[in-house]
Amino acid sequence: MNKLDSFIRNIDLEEHAAFIKKGLNKALNIVNRQQIETQAMDQFRRLLKGVDRYDHNNEMHRIVYLAAILTRPEILLYENKMEPWLYELRNEWFEYLFGRIFPYLDSFSNQILEELHSDYPFGEVEVYKTIAERILFNIQRYKYSEEVYQKYLFNEKIHPWARILEFENHYRFEYALFLTRCAYFGKEVSRFEGKEYQLKLTSIFQLYENNEITPGSKELIKQLKRLQIIRNAIAHPERAGIRYLEKKHKIKIMNYNPKKKKYTYEEEITLRELWNIGYILTIIDRTFVDVALALSLIKG
Numbered sequence: 001m002n003k004l005d006s007f008i009r010n011i012d013l014e015e016h017a018a019f020i021k022k023g024l025n026k027a028l029n030i031v032n033r034q035q036i037e038t039q040a041m042d043q044f045r046r047l048l049k050g051v052d053r054y055d056h057n058n059e060m061h062r063i064v065y066l067a068a069i070l071t072r073p074e075i076l077l078y079e080n081k082m083e084p085w086l087y088e089l090r091n092e093w094f095e096y097l098f099g100r101i102f103p104y105l106d107s108f109s110n111q112i113l114e115e116l117h118s119d120y121p122f123g124e125v126e127v128y129k130t131i132a133e134r135i136l137f138n139i140q141r142y143k144y145s146e147e148v149y150q151k152y153l154f155n156e157k158i159h160p161w162a163r164i165l166e167f168e169n170h171y172r173f174e175y176a177l178f179l180t181r182c183a184y185f186g187k188e189v190s191r192f193e194g195k196e197y198q199l200k201l202t203s204i205f206q207l208y209e210n211n212e213i214t215p216g217s218k219e220l221i222k223q224l225k226r227l228q229i230i231r232n233a234i235a236h237p238e239r240a241g242i243r244y245l246e247k248k249h250k251i252k253i254m255n256y257n258p259k260k261k262k263y264t265y266e267e268e269i270t271l272r273e274l275w276n277i278g279y280i281l282t283i284i285d286r287t288f289v290d291v292a293l294a295l296s297l298i299k300g
Helices: 005-010 017-030 034-048 059-078 084-104 110-118 125-141 146-154 160-193 218-235 273-299
Strands: 241-245 250-257 262-269
Touching: 005 034, 005 059, 017 034, 017 059, 017 273, 034 059, 059 084, 059 273, 084 160, 084 218, 084 273, 110 160, 110 273, 125 160, 146 160, 146 273, 160 218, 160 241, 160 273, 218 241, 218 250, 218 273
Parallel strands: none
Antiparallel strands: 241 250, 250 262
């Protein structure tokens, strides 16, 4: 698969020239390769026009790919296809992950950086393989794409419970893939930070603490907690779950704390907003890939 295929399909080289140049300069500044701007732009054009095909082993191609993934949010924001708060959330998450790894970059596992930014099966391969196969089955069974999935969730003619169950089916495995990535990351940074992290976002990112590891953004903390709560709601319908409120034509997401014996989270949203939750998870997950690529280029 050509990693630039999606970018090529959706980005016009001439129309978005200013954004591409800005993204390329940002990528070159991050990896400290400002002196190759002309060569990198020429390579960008060759890849987007299909003259060359993306080669993962070519450093210049990886720099162009980094530039492409840094450019895309800028264009989405400009075209009002990404809300400003989500654009900021993505940038804050990138900076957080980058800052969490960078101090230990010299000793950080090359294998982990490579596997994260190449989407290669990581950690326990059989676990990753099983999760990935389920996600691919979801995509292939109805020839799903993000657009088809979005239209399904937005379709008022489809029974609300069918839409809720379809969301749960996708979310549980996409979250599992994200959590596997987080665990792989957490296991590596624990070597340098002197902590043992549980297989929870709240532990790996210290979301209920207030220390040097906890993200500085309140919105980022809120969204990471929310992603875990939604996963718990799907996993435990007997106590909490996602409930359909027929009179309001809304859904209610709840989280129950068995130790405190009370509900600790309740949120009412529209069925259309289920798409937004999955979109946030995708952005948060894919930023791991972006950061790992940038750091692997710096490390060389």
